[in-house]
Amino acid sequence: MSIRERLSGNEAIAFAMKQINPDVVAAFPITPSTEIPQYFSQYVADGQVDTEFVPVESEHSAISACVGSQAAGARTMTATSSCGLALMHEILYIAASNRLPITIAAINRALSGPININADHSDTMGSRDSGWIQIYSENNQEAYDNFIQALKIVEHKDVQLPAMVCQDGFITSHAVENIELIEDAKVKEFVGEYNPECYLLNEKQPMSVGPYDTPSYYLEHKRQQAEGMKNAKIVALEVAKEFEKISGRKYGLFEAYKLEDAEAAIVIINSTAGTAKDAVDKMRNEGKKVGLLKIRLFRPFPAEEIAEALKHVKVLAAMDKTESFSSQGGPLGAEIKAALYHEEKSPKIVNYIYGLGGRDVKVEDISSVYEDLYEILATGVTGETYRYLSVRNQEGK
Amino acid sequence: MAYNLKQELSKPERLAGGHRMCAGCGAPIAVRGVTRAVKEGDKLVVGCATGCLEVSTFMYPYTSWKDSFIHNAFENAGATMSGVEAAYNALKRKGKIKGEYKFIAFGGDGGTYDIGFQSLSGAMERGHDMVYVCYDNGAYMNTGIQRSSATPKFADTTTTPSGKVSTGKSQGRKDLTQIIANHHIPYVAQTTFFRNFKDLHEKSEKAIYKKGAAFLNILAPCPRGWRYPTEDIMEMCKLAVDTCFWPLYEVEDGKWKLNYIPKKKLPIADFLKPQGRFKHLFTPDNEHLIEEYQKEIDQRWEDLLVLCGEKSL
Ligand SMILES: Cc1ncc(C[n+]2csc(CCOP(=O)(O)OP(=O)(O)O)c2C)c(N)n1
Ligand code: SF4
Ligand SMILES: [Mg+2]
Numbered sequence: 001m002s003i004r005e006r007l008s009g010n011e012a013i014a015f016a017m018k019q020i021n022p023d024v025v026a027a028f029p030i031t032p033s034t035e036i037p038q039y040f041s042q043y044v045a046d047g048q049v050d051t052e053f054v055p056v057e058s059e060h061s062a063i064s065a066c067v068g069s070q071a072a073g074a075r076t077m078t079a080t081s082s083c084g085l086a087l088m089h090e091i092l093y094i095a096a097s098n099r100l101p102i103t104i105a106a107i108n109r110a111l112s113g114p115i116n117i118n119a120d121h122s123d124t125m126g127s128r129d130s131g132w133i134q135i136y137s138e139n140n141q142e143a144y145d146n147f148i149q150a151l152k153i154v155e156h157k158d159v160q161l162p163a164m165v166c167q168d169g170f171i172t173s174h175a176v177e178n179i180e181l182i183e184d185a186k187v188k189e190f191v192g193e194y195n196p197e198c199y200l201l202n203e204k205q206p207m208s209v210g211p212y213d214t215p216s217y218y219l220e221h222k223r224q225q226a227e228g229m230k231n232a233k234i235v236a237l238e239v240a241k242e243f244e245k246i247s248g249r250k251y252g253l254f255e256a257y258k259l260e261d262a263e264a265a266i267v268i269i270n271s272t273a274g275t276a277k278d279a280v281d282k283m284r285n286e287g288k289k290v291g292l293l294k295i296r297l298f299r300p301f302p303a304e305e306i307a308e309a310l311k312h313v314k315v316l317a318a319m320d321k322t323e324s325f326s327s328q329g330g331p332l333g334a335e336i337k338a339a340l341y342h343e344e345k346s347p348k349i350v351n352y353i354y355g356l357g358g359r360d361v362k363v364e365d366i367s368s369v370y371e372d373l374y375e376i377l378a379t380g381v382t383g384e385t386y387r388y389l390s391v392r393n394q395e396g397k
Numbered sequence: 398m399a400y401n402l403k404q405e406l407s408k409p410e411r412l413a414g415g416h417r418m419c420a421g422c423g424a425p426i427a428v429r430g431v432t433r434a435v436k437e438g439d440k441l442v443v444g445c446a447t448g449c450l451e452v453s454t455f456m457y458p459y460t461s462w463k464d465s466f467i468h469n470a471f472e473n474a475g476a477t478m479s480g481v482e483a484a485y486n487a488l489k490r491k492g493k494i495k496g497e498y499k500f501i502a503f504g505g506d507g508g509t510y511d512i513g514f515q516s517l518s519g520a521m522e523r524g525h526d527m528v529y530v531c532y533d534n535g536a537y538m539n540t541g542i543q544r545s546s547a548t549p550k551f552a553d554t555t556t557t558p559s560g561k562v563s564t565g566k567s568q569g570r571k572d573l574t575q576i577i578a579n580h581h582i583p584y585v586a587q588t589t590f591f592r593n594f595k596d597l598h599e600k601s602e603k604a605i606y607k608k609g610a611a612f613l614n615i616l617a618p619c620p621r622g623w624r625y626p627t628e629d630i631m632e633m634c635k636l637a638v639d640t641c642f643w644p645l646y647e648v649e650d651g652k653w654k655l656n657y658i659p660k661k662k663l664p665i666a667d668f669l670k671p672q673g674r675f676k677h678l679f680t681p682d683n684e685h686l687i688e689e690y691q692k693e694i695d696q697r698w699e700d701l702l703v704l705c706g707e708k709s710l
Contacts, residue, residue, distance in 0.1 A: 023487035026480060050490060052483040057519030061476035064516065067469050068480025072442070074487050076480070094469055200442050200465040201485060203496050208460035210468035212452040 002247070003181040009137075009172040012144040012179055013079065013105045013165075014039035018049055019187040020151060023074035023194070026054035026065035028084060031117045032169035033107035036079035059084035063091040063102075070100040071209045073199030075151075077102065081169060082109035085123045089130070095162045096131025097225060098209055101154035104132075105147060106164040107173045108270065108321075110357045118358020119168040121269060121322040125331050131225055133163035133232050134299040138255075138273045140177050143167040145249060146296075148182070151191045152239045158231040168271040170358070186246045229300045236297055253302040255294040256309050258284060262291030264373035265310065265347075267336055268319040269295045272354070272361050276319075279366035290370050295332070303339035310340060315373045316347040319389075321355045329353070329386045348382045354389035365390050402593040405433050411441065416461040417453040421627035423590070423617030424450045427532040428503060430594055431613065432464075434601035440464065440498045442485075444478040446508030447471035449539040449619075450532065472512035475520035475529060478502040482525045499605050500527035506547035507537040510573050521580045521610045528604040528611045531573065534619035542622040546571040549642070550690055552674045554622075559677040564686055569693055574614045575704075578648040583609040586647035588656075589616035589634045596645055596656060603649065616643045624673025636668040641698040646705060655705040665694045 007015065014036050017025065027037035037055075044053045054069075056062045062078050070076040080088065085106060095102050111122040124134060135150055137143040143165065150163045167173060182190075198207050213221060233253065240251035255273070258280055259265060268276050273294040283290045293309060310316060318337075320330025333351030340346040352369060355361045369389065376382055411432040418425050428450065435441050441464040445451040451468045454461040469477040478500050488494045502520075504513055509531040517529055536554050537543040543556040550569045553559040557566040578585040584607045586600040597615065604611035616637055620627040637643035640663045645656040666687050669675040678686050702708040 023491070024480065024483045026483070050487065052487040054479055054483050054523070056476060056479070057515060057522070061473065061479070061516050061519050064469055064473035064476035065480030065483065068444070068467060068477035068482075069484040070480075071467055072481040072484035072488075073493075074484035076484070090470060091473065200467060200481060201488060201494055201498065202465075203440065203494065206440075206463065206465040208455050208462050208466040211455045211457035211460070213457045217457050 001183070003183065005179050005181055006176050007140055007179050008035075008174050008176045009140040009143045009167050010035040010107065010174065011039060012140045013147055014043070015181065016144050016147045016187070017077060018043045019184050020148070020191055021049045021188070022051055022077050024052045024054065024066070024069040024076045025078060026056050026062045026069065026076070027078045028056050028059045028062045028080070030059070030081050030084040032109055032173045033079045033081040033084070033105065035173070036105055059087040060091065063088040063095065066102045067091060067095050067098065067100060070095070070102050071098060071200050073196055073201045075194040077104070079105035079107065081107045082111055082123045085127060086111055089127060092127050092130035092132060094210070097221065099160040099225070099228065100162055101160055102162040103147070103150050103154060104162070104164040106166045107169045108166055109169040116357040117169070119171050119271070119321070120356045120358065121320070124164060124166050125322045125324075127164070128299055128331060131161065131229070132299060133161055133229070133297070135163060135165050135297060136269050136295055137165065137167040137172070138271055138294060139172050141179050143172060144179060144181065145243065145247065145251065148187060148190065149236070149239050149243050149251065152242070153232060153235050155194060156235045159228050159235050161225070161228045161232060166270065171271040180247075182247055190242070190246055233297065233300045233302055251296065253297045253305050254309070255296065257292045257294065259291035259293055259309060259313075261289055263289045263314045264316075264370055264377065265291045265293060265313045266317045266319055266366070266369055267293045267295065267310070267332060269298070269321065269332060272319065272321065272366070275361055275363055276366045278363045279370065282363065283367060283370055288370065288374070301335050301339070303335070306336070307339045307343055310347065311343045311345070313347045315376045316349045317369050317373055318349060318351045319369070320351060320353050323353055323356065327386065348376055350376070350382065350385045350387055352387045352389045359390070361389070400595045400598055405594070405598060408433055408437065411435065411463050412454065413461045413463060417456065418449060419621055421620050421630055422449070423534060423619060423630060424505070424532045426590055427530065427615045427617045430590070430597040431501065431528075431530055431601040434598055434605055435499055440496050442467065442481050442498060442500050444468070444474050444481065444500070444502035446474040446502075446504035446513055447539070448505035448508050450503055450505065452539060471508050473516045474502040474504045474508060474513055475517035478527050478529070479520045479523060479525045482527050500525070501605070502527060502529045504529070504531055505538070506531060506533040506535060507545045510547045510571055511545050518580065521577060521582050521612060524582065524610050526609055528613060530613045530615060532615050532617035534617050534622060536619070536622050538619050538622050547573065550693065551678055551686055553677060554674070564677060564683060565674070572697070574612070577612040578653070581651065582611065583607050584611040584647070584649055587614045587643065588645055589637060589643055590631060591634055591638055591645065591657075600647060603647075622674065625671045629671065633671070636663065636671070639663045640665050640668040641694055642668050644698065644701055646701065653705045655701065655707055658707070665691050
């Protein structure tokens with residue numbers, strides 16, 4: 001029997017970590033992910049896990065220690081946010097290129113500056129090209145489920161890449177909601193033992209990790225890494241199937257919500273999807289054919305499947321909770337446009353930047369996006385494709 | 398068993414020959430000197446910061462390291478080894494590892510005194526059972542001889558060039574050995590290649606087999622950066638020690654001990670003179686700089702004598 005609880009997103013992650021009982025956790029506090037190492041070190045202090053907890057002096061050292069530990073043959077994880085993830089940046093690439101299946105609980109928070117502790121996706125979007133798998137979560141339940149599934153994806157022999165499991169800071173990391181937890185024994189059986197093929201502490205076969213790589217090999221090494229990322233898509237679906245057996249909950253590469261017959265749709269990431277679903281329901285009641293697609297896997301980006309799910313839509317808004325300063329939109333916008341480029345009848349696409357630095361997004365805000373889309377439908381004119389949602393103008397209006 | 402260099406040299410090397418360091422480089426001599434103190438049969442994981450040593454000993458698909466080896470980045474050898482050691486503790490506790498492992502991280506002065514300083518300090522403070530070895534050649538050699546905080550005063554480097562209005566690096570050296578000693582870890586020592594390598598060997602042995610964090614600072618000359626004849630490496634080290642530029646001492650469980658007091662303390666000019674990087678000091682106009690240098694050396698030596706109980710205030 002599953003366990004009914006009320007937990008915040010951070011508690012849910014810490015609880016999943018306890019159930020997994022990893023070999024090593026190395027972490028450094030930063031709002032809003034601080035609670036995860038706090039809860040976890042209490043589990044260590046109370047003997048509820050056998051983990052070595054390394055209370056490092058920075059996030060740079062957190063991820064550096066994770067690289068050492070995972071390379072040594074230990075199942076390793078950490079948690080961070082915002083500036084912490086940015087400080088890890090250099091080492092994220094090294095972890096991925098060394099094919100080390102480390103897991104990060106990434107609690108999304110705006111990057112400085114100005115310094116701001118609230119949710120947006122500038123932190124994880126800033127590391128989208130680092131070679132890490134990225135899985136996004138709408139609520140605490142998804143964060144918990146995704147974290148457990150992530151472990152099985154990253155350690156799969158065809159993948160062997162690290163992953164960050166993302167959720168919105170405060171909005172889901174701190175808000176307490178109902179959650180269904182899986183029994184300890186089932187989680188342990190699901191994730192299994194970590195038995196890497198090659199590792200530093202293999203008594204029978206020493207190994208060297210982290211070579212100087214010349215132009216004669218570097219390209220092939222990157223190609224192999226990219227292959228692992230491609231495989232992650234297939235593996236994520238296999239793992240989701242297995243996960244459904246122990247949880248009863250279904251996961252795909254993304255979630256399509258009332259999308260089948262939709263003429264106007266939005267694509268969105270993390271907690272705002274919940275708000276957006278309310279907007280969809282409201283407008284459906286008014287007879288409008290609206291829907292949404294919520295990203296789960298952003299890396300690898302399941303472009304073909306997303307294109308298939310969206311190609312019948314007439315007009316589409318990609319919602320970016322981050323800037324890219326390209327002056328034409330955000331990273332999600334760019335991916336969505338690229339995914340639909342090959343469709344003969346691609347929808348008209350606009351890209352909104354919204355909710356930066358934790359700016360509240362209400363049902364009405366999302367409804368206004370759908371109204372904008374209907375305006376495009378009615379007039380046939382797309383207009384400006386790079387838009388800001390609910391931003392005040394210079395006069396403060 | 399009494400130390401015997403010949404016998405030590407007959408042991409199998411843990412760093413294979415055929416690596417790509419320059420002939421006469423101090424870094425691989427330091428590595429061999431340290432790793433020879435690991436008992437045969439004991440397993441070892443070596444860590445290394447980016448620098449000459451790393452890029453020259455592990456170029457894909459070849460490695461010179463017979464033990465397990467990990468290079469992560471330039472500034473994080475301390476943290477990386479912390480992770481390896483933590484993994485060992487966890488896996489050992491779970492019964493997944495049977496044998497005894499030792500953990501040694503190597504970093505150049507750049508990777509240790511400068512960019513990796515925080516990572517090292519953290520690893521030492523947390524007390525991981527590991528040895529961090531700095532092979533100090535007094536500059537960023539791998540990127541072409543730029544100054545570091547270990548570069549001696551007045552050295553001509555590519556970022557502190559001597560010129561019409563410059564006499565080389567204007568600052569003195571950071572005293573990292575003392576800084577790490579003030580972390581109050583079980584063992585800290587400063588050494589170099591001296592006489593029959595007994596000093597280096599015994600300090601390595603203590604550092605490796607004493608439980609907890611240990612730090613070794615090894616002066617490891619770089620003939621390219623220092624500009625002296627390659628074959629004179631032992632002479633350079635001897636001059637560094639006899640001028641008290643590089644005193645041999647250790648701090649064991651909080652007790653400071655000077656391991657060598659020169660019978661005749663040589664003037665610092667004797668150490669500076671053979672090195673091309675100090676050539677600009679040996680002109681009639683710059684004599685006062687050598688005097689200034691001598692004062693700094695004397696002051697630091699006096700302070701160390703007090704710390705080591707050889708002299709009272
Ligand atoms: C973050 C980062 N900054 C700069 C470099 C470039 N870099 C590589 S090695 C090195 C200097 C190494 O100096 P040191 O640690 O003294 O070792 P040595 O080369 O002298 O043996 C520098 C500047 C780098 N690899 N990473
Ligand atoms: S440049 Fe200096 S430190 Fe680097 S390999 Fe050559 S001698 Fe050694
Ligand atoms: Mg150096």
